[in-house]
Amino acid sequence: MSANASDGVDLNELALNWTNNISSSIEMTSMSDISSIDGRYDRWTTVVQTTLIAVISSAIILSNIINLIVLLSASAAMPCATRLFLINLSISDLLVGVVACAPAVLPAATHRWTYRVHIPGQPG
Secondary structure (H helix, E strand, O other): OOOOHHHOOOHHHHHHHHHHHHHHHOOOOOHHHOOOOOOHHHHHHHHHHHHHHHHHHHHHHHHHHHHHHHHHHOOOOOOHHHHHHHHHHHHHHHHHHHHHHHHHHHHHHHOOOOOOOOOOOOOO
16 A cells, blocks of 8 residues: 555655654764773773774785785786786775775774765754
């Protein structure tokens, strides 16, 4: 059975109410809300998380730079199509490291997610 205007049900109002109910049930919490009794858990996890993200980001960037140097200086020992494919893969991985991984170090260290998602009906 479909709801239409003759049934007296406004589909736009139904959708709006449903959206408001869903958005009101979502609670936005920050990482700083999760802590232990004395706060040591927060500091320890912050240090470990920031260090891991920094090390992984650095490894991604450095390994792909080294990979590009090797591939660009390679002689004709490797077929051209294979070498171009690997160069393309290294460039895309390097960009992921620079654009996505490296900027994640600061939010991990400060416990602040700067890319806030706006949910309709929520303040802010």
